[in-house]
Amino acid sequence: MKRKYFLFLAALLIIAASNPKQIHASSEKTSRSSATLARQASPPSEVAEIDNRAKILEEYLKKYDSPLAPYAQIFIDQADKYDLDWKLVPAIAGVESYFGHMIPPYSYNGWGFGVYGNNVLRFASWEDGIMTLNKSLRERYMTERGATNIYEIGSTYAADRSWANKVQHFISEIEQVEQGFSSNNTLSISI
Secondary structure (H helix, E strand, O other), X not given: OHHHHHHHHHHHHHHHHHOHHHHOHHHHHHHHXXXXXXXXXXXXXXXXXXXXXXXXXXXXXXXXXXXXXXXXXXXXXXXXXXXXXXOHHHHHHHHHHOOOOOOOOOOOOOOOOOOEOOEOOOOOOHHHHHHHHHHHHHHHHHHHOOOOOHHHHHHHHOOOOOHHHHHHHHHHHHHHHHHHHHHHOOOOOOO
């Protein structure tokens, strides 16, 4: 009996040596599970970019001590809603009211929108003005009139022929803050 058991055990060892996958099935499963867990735990190859536009815009507006600074996220949300450049409406405020500092009394209108002669379009709040301007730029100037850039918008928005250049100036300033913000928030590692 011992001899048959010994032969059986020897045969089993020979089979195991010639076909390791069958004998080590539990190890293979463990290896696959470890690989799966490692893939799940590792970050994706494309890391989602963090949206810092509101921080950038708020920092920029604070440089001008603008009353619009606390509304930076609303500027971003409304620009996204109407598929506009997020820097456009703040830049218009820079041209028209020095970022909300020089407005008709009690108007919350830092964009010169609907302001001509003795007529003054008043908004209930800065938020109302931001929302109205984004919507109007998209619907009235771009969709209805076919404007595709600030120069085409400027031809009907403002009487000043250099209006679009002035708006572009403030857009460029915001972009400089954006570039500085990006480089300041980059972690460099020396090897």
